[in-house]
Amino acid sequence: MNAIVALCHFCELHGPRTLFCTEVLHSPLPQGAGSGDISGQNEQAEEEEGGIQMSSRIRSHSPAEGASADSSSPGPKKSDMCEASGCRSLAGGHPGYVSHDKETSIKYVSHQHPNHPQLFSIVRQACVRSLSCEVCPGREGPIFFGDEQHGFVFSHTFFIKDSLARGFQRWYSIITIMMDRIYLINSWPFLLGKIRGIIDELQGKALKVFEAEQFGCPQRAQRMNTAFTPFLHQRNGNAARSLTSLTNDENLWACLHTSFAWLLKACGSRLTEKLLEGAPTEDTLVQMEKLADLKEESEGWDGSEEEKPSSQPDVVEGQELSKSSPETSLMPDCNSWNVAHRRLSVFRSLRHMRQVLGASAFRMLAWHVLMGNQVIWKARDMDLVQSAFDVLRTMLPIGCVRIIPYSDQYEEAYRCNFLGLSPHVQIPPHILSSEFAVLVEVRAATRSSLYPTLFDDEQSLNKYEFVVTSGSPVAADRVGPTILNKIEAALTNQNLSVDVVDQCLVCLKEEWMNKVKVLFKFTKVDSRPKEDTQKLLSILGAAEEDNVKLLKFWMTGLSKTYKSHLMSTVRSPTSSESRN
Numbered sequence: 001m002n003a004i005v006a007l008c009h010f011c012e013l014h015g016p017r018t019l020f021c022t023e024v025l026h027s028p029l030p031q032g033a034g035s036g037d038i039s040g041q042n043e044q045a046e047e048e049e050g051g052i053q054m055s056s057r058i059r060s061h062s063p064a065e066g067a068s069a070d071s072s073s074p075g076p077k078k079s080d081m082c083e084a085s086g087c088r089s090l091a092g093g094h095p096g097y098v099s100h101d102k103e104t105s106i107k108y109v110s111h112q113h114p115n116h117p118q119l120f121s122i123v124r125q126a127c128v129r130s131l132s133c134e135v136c137p138g139r140e141g142p143i144f145f146g147d148e149q150h151g152f153v154f155s156h157t158f159f160i161k162d163s164l165a166r167g168f169q170r171w172y173s174i175i176t177i178m179m180d181r182i183y184l185i186n187s188w189p190f191l192l193g194k195i196r197g198i199i200d201e202l203q204g205k206a207l208k209v210f211e212a213e214q215f216g217c218p219q220r221a222q223r224m225n226t227a228f229t230p231f232l233h234q235r236n237g238n239a240a241r242s243l244t245s246l247t248n249d250e251n252l253w254a255c256l257h258t259s260f261a262w263l264l265k266a267c268g269s270r271l272t273e274k275l276l277e278g279a280p281t282e283d284t285l286v287q288m289e290k291l292a293d294l295k296e297e298s299e300g301w302d303g304s305e306e307e308k309p310s311s312q313p314d315v316v317e318g319q320e321l322s323k324s325s326p327e328t329s330l331m332p333d334c335n336s337w338n339v340a341h342r343r344l345s346v347f348r349s350l351r352h353m354r355q356v357l358g359a360s361a362f363r364m365l366a367w368h369v370l371m372g373n374q375v376i377w378k379a380r381d382m383d384l385v386q387s388a389f390d391v392l393r394t395m396l397p398i399g400c401v402r403i404i405p406y407s408d409q410y411e412e413a414y415r416c417n418f419l420g421l422s423p424h425v426q427i428p429p430h431i432l433s434s435e436f437a438v439l440v441e442v443r444a445a446t447r448s449s450l451y452p453t454l455f456d457d458e459q460s461l462n463k464y465e466f467v468v469t470s471g472s473p474v475a476a477d478r479v480g481p482t483i484l485n486k487i488e489a490a491l492t493n494q495n496l497s498v499d500v501v502d503q504c505l506v507c508l509k510e511e512w513m514n515k516v517k518v519l520f521k522f523t524k525v526d527s528r529p530k531e532d533t534q535k536l537l538s539i540l541g542a543a544e545e546d547n548v549k550l551l552k553f554w555m556t557g558l559s560k561t562y563k564s565h566l567m568s569t570v571r572s573p574t575s576s577e578s579r580n
Contacts, residue, residue, distance in 0.1 A: 005264060006019075007172065018113055131173055209246060351491045372550075385405065400417070403416060404416040436472075441467045483512055517558070
């Protein structure tokens with residue numbers, strides 16, 4: 001965590017002073033660093049927090065160069081320091097402490113003051129504010145303050161018992177400074193608990209020393225019996241007493257360095273960034289429902305001895321399923337060359353299909369797909385038909401997709417909106433002349449070679465001729481649904497890659513599914529009149545005839561979860577009473 005933890009003290013002579021601070025260094029320390037170990041320190045510090053064994057892997061402390069009191073680092077002048085070390089943590093010439101984190105190659109360095117002038121100024125200002133104006137009620141407890149320029153501060157003020165101080169206590173604070181406000185606020189509970197533990201330990205040690213001194217020489221009675229002395233004269237004799245003296249702990253600063261270093265490491269590793277994708281989309285909800293239905297169906301058939309009847313082709317909603325056909329025997333599969341060549345003879349994307357079919361034929365086909373009309377493909381190559389359906393279905397919500405990949409007989413439109421047929425299957429005349437169906441016939445091309453080279457991927461479909469017909473062909477000058485125009489604009493923009501076009505389709509589908517949800521609630525749940533519905537369509541930008549047809553068709557693709565939730569929420573007894 002990129003932060004600084006500091007211990008501050010309010011000196012009766014000099015005011016707020018920084019006693020000890022620990023900072024994080026991501027870059028190597030300057031040359032000439034000492035390597036002497038401090039006796040009594042472990043090779044590795046281990047802490048158990050919340051029942052989880054955590055190893056901070058902090059190596060033994062070694063002096064940190066550049067932290068000498070005689071160096072040119074910013075800090076208070078010698079004349080501003082108490083002679084009895086009340087304003088000083090490390091003795092003159094002490095190099096400080098440094099801990100190495102091998103896992104992250106980060107160093108935790110402790111001095112009395114930061115060496116960098118800007119950091120010194122920030123810590124100094126935070127110290128002054130934490131022990132003067134930014135104080136919680138009772139002058140003891142946590143508080144948050146700061147700004148973008150000088151950083152944000154978590155401060156916890158507390159008192160330490162001192163038998164020689166005014167009021168028998170001295171004022172301290174532990175502050176955590178960082179520039180990330182959100183991160184610091186989210187770390188409030190963690191920092192409060194850990195810093196409170198450090199404070200309790202310091203107060204406990206100081207209380208033992210205080211009680212021992214009071215037992216030997218009670219200061220309260222002595223002061224009451226002493227003649228009144230002006231405060232300015234009296235405070236010169238007892239204003240500077242070090243924290244090590246108050247706690248009777250010579251290793252206090254080394255222990256504080258270990259605690260502050262662990263605090264910085266643990267607080268930095270406890271929070272991780274995650275990508276929030278928001279609420280599930282309609283396609284996700286429909287997929288979950290389909291998987292649940294398939295699971296229930298499979299469990300039902302597993303528990304029954306009868307076999308599933310296979311007189312009707314399988315209708316696949318939201319997924320593909322190939323069905324065997326006698327025509328498969330006509331497909332050449334004699335050697336690896338033919339197999340590899342057939343794999344090339346497929347549609348790879350909507351842009352690829354548009355290039356193969358032509359702009360006008362593709363627009364007619366895409367219009368029927370978006371309107372929910374039945375799309376029929378007649379071809380010998382099952383892989384080609386399957387690839388065409390895989391590409392075309394990307395324009396629709398998953399709930400609107402019903403596929404029969406390949407069949408030996410015609411299936412009605414209510415069973416599927418994507419139907420693959422073998423060439424010999426007869427289609428009823430009324431379907432061929434219907435305005436609610438489009439037929440794509442794949443024939444052998446007469447103008448190109450039937451055996452293109454194996455690696456000629458762009459020309460792999462030239463052996464076919466695609467004829468797109470419909471009882472109601474889409475006029476070239478027809479405006480069409482808005483989403484179709486946006487799809488064509490994306491496909492014709494060569495600056496957009498195929499992956500970017502796919503993401504555009506996802507965004508467009510989600511945009512129009514949101515319009516479908518509004519229309520569903522407005523018409524099916526609230527039962528508004530036609531005049532209000534027309535006004536709503538104008539607001540949604542979908543008042544045109546093709547847009548209205550598209551919205552009504554896409555309404556069938558709404559998930560059952562959304563519909564049931566909306567019905568139960570809106571048609572509640574409270575809502576009915578308020579309406580009456």
